[in-house]
Amino acid sequence: MKLGRSLTDLATEIDRQAKAKQDYVASTTKLKAVPGLDPKATDLVIEDIGWFPLRDLALTQIGERTGIPTKYLRRMQDEAPELLADNINHWFHETPERRMVRTLDGTVRAFLSDKYQRIDNFDVANVVLPVLHDIPGLRILSTEVTEHRLYIKAATSALTRELKSRRVGDLVEAGVMISNSEVGLGAVTVSPFALFLTCLNGAVREGGKRWNHIGRHAAVTENPYLLISDETKAADDRAQLLMVRDTLKSALNAEMFDRWLDKVQGTTGRRLEGDVGKAVEVLANSLSLTKDEQSSVLRHLIEGGDLSQYGLFNAVTRTAEDSASYDRATELETLGGRVIELNPSEWRELAIAA
Numbered sequence: 002m003k004l005g006r007s008l009t010d011l012a013t014e015i016d017r018q019a020k021a022k023q024d025y026v027a028s029t030t031k032l033k034a035v036p037g038l039d040p041k042a043t044d045l046v047i048e049d050i051g052w053f054p055l056r057d058l059a060l061t062q063i064g065e066r067t068g069i070p071t072k073y074l075r076r077m078q079d080e081a082p083e084l085l086a087d088n089i090n091h092w093f094h095e096t097p098e099r100r101m102v103r104t105l106d107g108t109v110r111a112f113l114s115d116k117y118q119r120i121d122n123f124d125v126a127n128v129v130l131p132v133l134h135d136i137p138g139l140r141i142l143s144t145e146v147t148e149h150r151l152y153i154k155a156a157t158s159a160l161t162r163e164l165k166s167r168r169v170g171d172l173v174e175a176g177v178m179i180s181n182s183e184v185g186l187g188a189v190t191v192s193p194f195a196l197f198l199t200c201l202n203g204a205v206r207e208g209g210k211r212w213n214h215i216g217r218h219a220a221v222t223e224n225p226y227l228l229i230s231d232e233t234k235a236a237d238d239r240a241q242l243l244m245v246r247d248t249l250k251s252a253l254n255a256e257m258f259d260r261w262l263d264k265v266q267g268t269t270g271r272r273l274e275g276d277v278g279k280a281v282e283v284l285a286n287s288l289s290l291t292k293d294e295q296s297s298v299l300r301h302l303i304e305g306g307d308l309s310q311y312g313l314f315n316a317v318t319r320t321a322e323d324s325a326s327y328d329r330a331t332e333l334e335t336l337g338g339r340v341i342e343l344n345p346s347e348w349r350e351l352a353i354a355a
Contacts, residue, residue, distance in 0.1 A: 002196070002203035003322050003330035005145030005152065012126070014146050019123040022105045022183075025050060026115050029093035029100060034063070034086040041078055043085055045109050047102060053109045058149065058184055062112040066100070067092035103184060110148070111184035120189055120242065122151040125181045128242045129153060132249050133177075142176065142196060142203070145327045149186050152331060153179040154203060156196040160255055162262050164197075165269065172198040173262060177252040178205055179245075180331070191248045192335075193257065202318040205335040206261050207342060208252075264341055268310035271348060277308060279354040284313060287347070288336045297323050310348060314340040 006014065031048040037055075038044075044054050045063075055063070064074040069088055077085035103111040103119075130153070133139055138159035145152045156176030164171040176194035180187060193206035273280050278299060285295035302308070302316035318337035321330040343351070 002143060002154070002201055002318075002334070003324065003327055005143050005327050008130075008141050008144055011144040011146060011153075015122045015126055015151065018105060018146070019121065022103065022121075024104070024119065025102045026099055027102065028097050030097045032093055032100075032102070034089035034093070036082040036086055041082060043078065043082060043089075045102070053102075053104055053107060055109045056148070058186070059103075059109040059112045062185065063089055066112065067096075113185045117185065119183070120181065121183055122146060122181055124242060125151060125179065125189060125245070126153070128246050129179050129249060132246050136250065136253065147326075147328050149182055149184055149328055150331075151179075151181045151183075152327065154194055156194065157253060160253060160258060161198075162259065164262060164266055171200075173265075174198065175253050175255070175258040176203075177249060178331075179249075189242075189245055191245060191252050193252045193261070195258075195261070197315070197318075200315060200319065202315060202337070203321070203334050204314070204318050204337045204341075205331070206338055208257060208261075261341075265311065265314070268314060268341060271310040271352065273308045273313075273354075274352050275354045277302065280351045281313075281316075283351050283354050284317075284340070288317070288339065290336075294320055294324075294333070310340065310343070310351075313351070 005011075025047060027047055027050075033046040033048070034055075035044050035046055035052075036042070039054075042054060043060055044052055045059075046052050060074070060078070061071070063069075064071060067089055069092070074085065077088065099115040101111075101113040101115050101117050102109055103113065133141070133153075133155050136155075136157055136159075139155050139157040141153065141155050143152070143154045154176065155178075156174040158174060160175035162173050162175075164173050174196045176196050178190075178192045178194040180190045180192070182188075193208050195204045195206055196202075197204070281295060281299045281302065284290075285298065290298065297320040298313075298316045301319040302312055305312055305315055305319075307315065314337050317340055318334055321333035321337070324330040324333060
């Protein structure tokens with residue numbers, strides 16, 4: 002499992018971001034794209050407010066909203082930044098609408114609907130951490146706040162089972178992962194998690210619950226653009242955050258954990274019968290792995306010496322640790338969970354690959 006920040010560092014960073022962010026709602030007729038000072042950069046001017054460099058995600062979201070194909074957007078970004086700005090500005094005025102512009106550290110990090118409900122990382126952490134603290138035997142395994150998401154992963158020694166495999170036996174702890182995106186890339190999510198103590202691989206299990214960031218049209222202050230304060234919006238968030246809190250303990254349900262481990266146990270006896278390299282290639286295509294990730298999975302599979310469905314699962318979750326990106330590492334832990342859920346025909350395709 003990929004390690005991130007300490008809990009203290011996480012708290013420091015999300016508190017800093019909470020103070021450094023600012024959100025605006027404006028008609029696109031009040032927005033203007035301009036070539037940035039840096040080569041290939043595009044900036045956004047909010048009338049009467051200021052000039053903000055666009056982060057890559059925000060530019061992508063603008064392209065999606067204005068109907069500019071991604072491939073063409075990237076070409077203009079690389080070769081014709083003035084043409085890109087002209088394209089954006091044309092559609093901003095041709096099809097005007099109100100949009101939420103989320104800024105952090107003087108840059109635009111997201112371009113979203115004015116109905117986007119701002120459930121922020123600071124609020125999520127304040128709700129879930131006290132609940133986690135009160136769960137017997139629970140410890141925080143890994144936390145991170147990336148440009149795109151917040152993650153908190155934890156497991157409890159109070160819910161531990163043994164899995165019989167080719168090794169002497171794997172001890173597995175039940176856990177939970179909480180994630181959130183402030184920039185439109187995901188709902189507040191509580192997912193069951195599992196920590197394999199022999200290898201310290203983590204896996205996101207099936208059965209998570211999501212709360213989408215969809216609310217009422219955003220209200221503004223007397224300033225025609227500035228959004229209402231976090232204190233004012235807190236009541237709107239409270240109901241969802243209470244549901245998040247109540248779901249945390251159910252994610253550590255012993256019966257659900259046992260059922261999932263029964264599935265995992267069943268994978269230990271399903272062997273790869275064909276070409277191992279071809280099987281990993283088929284799996285990589287199914288899971289949309291990169292070439293480097295495919296190579297990593299194959300290496301870990303061979304080093305582990307367990308050419309079974311369970312061995313493939315371990316190879317995928319172990320590859321998460323190799324990823325430079327914490328976001329991608331977590332995706333790989335989720336994809337590892339998908340290996341456990343392969344239906345018989347999907348597994349058969351892998352098992353006899355040649």
